[in-house]
Amino acid sequence: MSPQHEATVQVVEVGGRRLRLTSLEKVLYPATGTTKAEVLDYVARAAEPLLRQLRDRPVTRVRWPHGVGDASFFEKNAPAGTPSWVRTARVPLRSSERDGRADGGAPPEVVVFPLLDDVAGLVWAANLSAIELHTPQWRVRRPEPDGDDGPVRTAHPDRLVVDLDPGPGTGLAECAALAHVVAERLEADGLDPRPVTSGSKGLQLYAAVSGEQDADVVRDYVRRLAESLARDRPREVVATMTKARRTGRVLLDWSQNTWSKTTVTPYSLRGREQPRVAAPRTWDELDEHLEQLSPEQVLERLAADGDLLDDVTGPGPRLPER
Incomplete structure (x- = not known):
């Protein structure tokens, strides 16, 4: 076209x-x-x-x-x-209604996505x-042949995301350096993280997970990781969104693994002043002068290298629950 x-x-x-x-x-x-x-x-x-x-x-x-x-x-x-050919899914608003049942028998509130x-x-x-x-980090389950018109059941997350968001006085270079440290922690638990520059200010790390654990388990795992790094590297890392604490530090945002939260989708354009894309990167690139990529650059990379995220949604390992 x-x-x-x-x-x-x-x-x-x-x-x-x-x-x-x-x-x-x-x-x-x-x-x-x-x-x-x-x-x-x-x-x-x-x-x-x-x-x-x-x-x-x-x-x-x-x-x-x-x-x-x-x-x-x-x-x-x-x-x-x-259009009628665009598939939709009736998704409950609250995580307590993920199985299509509301507390007290009331019909669940839904969004038709x-x-x-x-x-x-x-x-x-x-x-x-x-x-x-x-x-989100989870998918909707394909309907059963005899399914009703109620809210869809949602699958457990098949990936996790760590969002590295630079605070005032920091930028993409600080995020890239810290990404290596975060990746070491993830790899120690058997994960295979992949970097994605956000198309805005920072970057994300994605990793496939088993798809067998609840979103709360995934969220809590990433939260523990972020809080541990904030304790170990307090001059560089913060794990809370408090603005007063973010100057000169990178926020490790674990909250985007919460069932109700979403993250910009890899390969999506961003609505910033310049047209930029949430773009998968190689680990070697993070050691270079890193910049956000334009649509043209992303298309050139796809033609030359293919999709760097083609297997990022698993199946991956189960996460430790501790």
Whole structure:
């Protein structure tokens, strides 16, 4: 698919689906003049690895209807006008209702999330100026043939994430140096962490886990790791979000493993001043002058090296519970 930038409305066929694309000439990144057409081109060309990360995960979208220089909003529910071929999942709002039952017999509150299964779904979302795609560390379970229309059951997390977020006075270089230290702790427990620069300020480490343990177990494991490093390296690391403590330190954010939390999906664009991507990196790169990557750089790397995260969702090891 290669829509013409000058077309205001264009009907195209993407993956066997007919889509009506609008305002293709709209500039979504004013600093670089990057248009919606160029955003659509990126998501279509990066679809294979992006869809691998999105598969069966409910997608929270961050939309910038008038470009990243204007207001944005988070969107969880599938919006009005969602095509019938976009699969959705009714996900309970509270972790206590994950099995589809609410306390006291009351019906659970649910959010109807879209599930982006194919390149047509990606292009549909991007056409709505959904620049950022955020997902949890767990997936929804495929419905049974005789299943009802109630909330979906959610699988245990198949990956964990450690988010390294630089505080004032620190940056990507400090995150990269600390990532090696975090990785050593993860590797000692049998995990195989992979770095992903966030496309914003810091980076994340992802690692496959067994998919046999509850999200609370995964969250508590990462929390213990973060708190241990904060005790061992108090001048460099903080494990709480208290702003007063973050100056000159990197926050190890464990909370994104909580059942209700999401993280920007690897290969998603970011809604920052410059068009940048949450991009998988090699460990050797973390020892170099590290910068966030553009969409063009990510596509070049995919063509040369393939998907560095193709096996990051496991199965991986069970986490120690202590």
